[in-house]
Amino acid sequence: MPTTEARRPLASRGTRWARAIASALASSRVTPNQISMVSIVFAALGAWFLVEWPSPAGLVLAAVCVQLRLACNLFDGMVAIEGGKQSATGALYNELPDRIADSLFIVALGYAIGLPWLGWLGALLAALTAYVRATGGALGFAQDFRGPMAKPHRMAVLTLGCLAAAIEVALAGSLHALLVAAVVIAAGSAITCVTRTRAIAAQLRAAGQGP
Structure with missing residues (x-):
């Protein structure tokens, strides 16, 4: 995991x-990197449900x-x-499984509605939001999670889309809710790339690094 300055602000961290659960996991032999990798397993399973079993039960799952x-x-x-279990490779495992999990879910969403190109577009734009955020961090600014x-917004839209x-x-036997979710994720991710890029540009200008 990265340092606390690079962490996404989450209100759920403060819940009892x-x-x-985090305390119990920290007391076990489970490592943070292993937890990160398990997220890919859940994403792959969820993607399978979307593509191969788009029934009411499959969509809930x-x-x-x-x-x-x-x-x-x-x-x-x-x-x-x-839990005090940071490792030298934590920052790497914090990012790569996220990108894989995002892609699995969003690409599968496109295939589930018969529009693979929309799923791939959404996955590309989702990855680009993370790239822009990381670019800001590489330039010396606090990473921008706006x-x-x-990611939490994309997953919220996907969750609501699946349940709807x-x-x-x-x-009705249709999947219009998934189409709406795919469009919202792709369009919203594109807007997020723009908002984060503009914020970085403003910070660079404020730092006196050009117009």
Whole structure:
């Protein structure tokens, strides 16, 4: 895991249940890097549900996998920092599994609605939001986690899309909710790239590094 300055601000870190689970994990032999890797497993499973079993039950399970992936993202950092189990490779494992998990979910979303190009576009733009954030950090600024479609927002949209689609499939046999989710994720990620880039440019200008 990176230092606390590079952590995404999450209100859930201060909840009693999160602290209790993180404490139990920190006391075990589980490492933060292992938790990060498990997030990919949940993402792959959720992607399978989206593409291969888009039934009401499958879509609910996909939504559960999204939340389990986010839980891994929460606990890897808490175990590393609050639990004192940081490692030399933590920053690497903090980023790469996230990019893989994002891509698995969003690409699968495109295939689930019969529009693979939209899933790939959404995944590319989601990865680009992280690239822009990391670029700001590489330039010496605090990493910018603003939205409107940062990772938690993307996963919230996907979760709601899956749950809405589960009801929609049961009632009408269609998946329009997933289409809406895919469009919102792609468009919102594009806007996020712009907002983060403009913020970095403003910081560079303020630092006197050119117009």
